[in-house]
Each structure stands twice: as structure tokens, then as C-alpha cells.
Amino acid sequence: MSNENPMLEVKNLSKSFGTIKALDNVSFTLPRGKVFGIVGDNNAGRTTLLSILNGALQPDSGEFYLDGQKADFKNPSDAYDSGVAMVHQFVKLVDIASIWENFYLGRELTRKSGPITLLDLKKMRETTQKTISGYGHKFDVDREVRQLSGGQRQIVAVTRAIDTNPKLLLLDEPYHGLSQRVINDIFAILKDARESRGTSIIITTQWFEQIKDFVDEVMVMRRGRIVGHFDVEAADSGHIFKLAMGLAG
């Protein structure tokens, strides 16, 4: 029955910072299992939008519905509890903790030991190793995250977000400053999640070409507003670029 609801319905969201309208009356509907791309330059409002959906910011006006339920997120924890996972442009990992600890951050595995519940360190370590090598990456999961390259960090962040089995996965330019090879790896992981789990995804970018093969629909944002919304087959790169830059009519 809940399957009749769209995964996400955004209605008239607005958000200002001082005199700057970061988000201006944004509405759209993300059907279940679909992947939306958001194209826009740096102050288009992409990050503000995702931050609201992720509970890090609260809108000035407007509302959104997650799986038919009105969302009232006061912080990222609320969003996480409702099945929203986000991968940030600058990944949020605990640098001085190991990979497996970051992988299970906030959802630690435990085992009963008599009357007390203790961490199941062995299982967390092994499962992390298995999951990450399942994607073809050979990390020693005991290493501290600060010892990893930018690409490795992002792979940890993306695989972790998918492993939480979110209903809605938000990715804010998850390829910032990464090599093409790592970007390909990340898209391979995302495609797998999409096909095997049917995760609904919103992904942002500055360059439409980057996400063209991955998304179903693309929205163009400029100065806090959605200035274009296309099926990916109907989308023309040149036109989208002009819209995003404010060069088209």
C-alpha cells in the first residue's frame, strides 16, 4: 500500500540565508526506485536542497513527504532514522578511527555476553572486509581512515551509505577532486545498489555529462530555482549547460 506513494514529494521548499534566497519555491516528485540528477553551478542551491532533505537544515517554508509521510527532520539523525542516507562532497568520516569502525558508525554490531551487551568487533571487522572487497577493493580495514586516499575515503563513505539500506540516497557531488578511475568505481557501486536494492537516488553535479548514463531524469537548478526538468533521453547537454549558466532565454 505504501508502494503507491512516491519516494519523495517536495512541495514549495524555500530557504534564505540573510538576503540570499538559497532555495526558492522548489517542488518536484521522485518516484520509487528512480534516480534524479541535479545540475547546477556552485550557488544554485543543490547543497541547500540536499541538506534540508537530510535534516541538516530546516526550510523557511514548504514541506516534503518521504514515502508518503510528512518529514519533520530536526537533525541528520532524524533523517537517518527515516531511511535517508547522504554522502557529502567532503566525506564525513572519523579520521582517527579504523575503516571498519567508520563503516559501522552509529549502527554497531553487538553480541550478548551474559547479562551485558558487548561490541562484536570481529564480526564488524570481517563483514566490512567482505563488503568492501565484494566491490573489488582490497583495503586493510584495520587502517585508520586518515591513512586513506581521497578516493578510498569516498568509496568507504559510499559503500557505508548503501549498506545502511536507505530508502533515499542523497549524493552531493561525490566525485569532487577524484580521479576518473575512482569516479567509475563509485558509479559501479551506485549502479549495483540501484539494480539490486531499488534504492531511490538524488545525485548532484556541475556537469551533466558526468551523470548522464546513470540518471533517469535531470533537473537544472539556478539561483535556488528549478529552471528545467527533463527525461534523460530528452535532455540535451548544450541546452542544460546554458540553463545552468543562465545563458538560455
Added chain:
Amino acid sequence: MELANSKSNSRGKSIRNFLGEYYTWIMFIVLYIVAGIIVPNLFTSTTMVTILVQGTTVCLLAFGMTFAMLVGEIDMSIVAVAAFSPMISIMLWEAGLPVPLAMILVLLFGVVVGIFNGLMVTKMKIPSLIQTVAVWWMLSGFVLIVTKGAAKTGLPDAWMFMGRFNVIGRIPLLIPFFVLVLILAIIFARRTVTGRRMYLVGGNADACAAMGIPVDRIKIIAFVMSGVFAALAGYVLSARMGFVSARFAVEWLMPAIAAPVIAGVSMNGGKGNLINVIAGAYLVQLIVMIVRTGGVGGYYTDFVQGVIVFIAILINTFRERLSQ
């Protein structure tokens, strides 16, 4: 041949890692041996037991301080809690409260002060240094008001049982109790969800919040731990000494900060091994004792202690920088 080589290499490496990890213990043992050459009787069992027993106070305070430091905060109120909790409990006992209840009340005061500190730091965003210094002043000021500065003697026997009843030889009951408390604290920090989360929150609170960890609650629990350990330190000291006073544990504040820092606990949060904090605490205890009994004149003691503690911290800081 090559295999054997790499095996012995990795064994050498793991021994080096082990020695690196527990460096504070090595510093303690080395200083003990060196001091034993200068100070007479340091290797007699009597002296060793004395150091073991006297060190309980600074060790419990240092454990409390470590929990606050793990989440990236500091708790300066611990020495006031160590005086306030037993003092008020004893006064309530004088007013008719049964001893067991008074003893439970000691811990309860630690919990309440911890919750108060934690709430102010997390919800009101007061820097923990300011918050806990204010609480330190308030609590020790309050104790001065109610005692008019006089120490309390004549504590009930049941209260002092732990400090006066010897289990084996000259080792009082409080030592096995103390060891048990330390073991439980170490298990809590290393093997429970809440304990590990203190390290993670101290490492990057933002990243933890994004993954649904209730950061404020974890910090409040850390302050409760430091409050409880401070109260325990106060109780153990009173059970051992047979009195409580307003200026009870004040001299142990600096050692309680120095011990975790010597042991490599990061004041930025997220790093610290409680097993090393034990060594750090006993190292500081040893320094204090050497200076007092080693013929350093009265006015010089604080200065000399300060210098030695500073050198110990310096050694550990250099070692950590080298290992990175």
C-alpha cells in the same frame, strides 16, 4: 628463508608496536628503578603497597578526566566533586542518614554534577573549561559555607571499612575494589557501544551526528563518568584517611590532568588508552612521592614536581610525533 625472515620481522614489528602502545608503562618502570637508586626503600614491599594505595586517588581522578577528554572536553570540577560528595554525605549521615545510603549518595552526587555539566556544555554550548571551573568554585564554596572550613573526622567504621580492613598483608580491601572498578571502566570504554562512541564523538562529532549517533547524550554520559569517578576518588580518599575537608583533593587536580596527558590521551578528543592512564597516574604519584621524600625543601616541591611532569609530557609528545 625469506618467509622466516619476514615472520621474525613482523614479530619484531608487533613487539615494537606493543612497546610503542604501552610506552607510559615503560616510563613508569624506568623511573621507578632509577628513583630506587636514589630514594631508599623504594623496592621494599611496604613502600610499594604505600604507593599502590596512595595512587588510587589520582588514578580514579585521572580516569574521570580521561572520559571527559575522550569526547574532546575537560572536567575541572572533579576535585570539588571529590570533596563535596563525601562531605555532604557525611553531614547527612550525622543528621541521621544510614551509612549505606550515605555511601550511595556519594556516587549519586557525582552523577548529578556530571549531568549538570554535560547539559550545560551540550545544550547551552558553554565551553567545558568555563562550565566546570564555575562548578568547581560553586561546590567548594558551598562546602566552605556548610563546614565553616572545618574538617570532618570521626567517620563511621562502615564507611572506613574499605580503607582499614586488610585483605592480605597490608593491602586494604579498597585495592581489589579499585582494581575491579578499573577493569569495568576499561571494558566499558573498549567493548561497549557507548564507550566506543565516546572515542568516535571525540574524533569527529559531525561525522557521528550524520550517522545518527546522539552526540549530546554521549558527551553527557562522559561527564557523568568523570563525576562518578571523582566521587569515587573522594570516597576512597576519605575511607583511607579517616577524614574529609573542604580542600580535600585540590592538590590532585594538576596530577589528574597531567596523568592522562602523559599517557597519551589527546586533549582534542578521540584518543586515549585507559590502561596507559593507570601508568600515567602512578608515574605522577611516584614523582610526587620522590620529590617529597627525596629531600627537596618545602618551598621547592611544587616547582620540581611541575618540571618533572612537564618533562614527562614532553617525552611522550615527541615520541608520538616520531611514531606518526
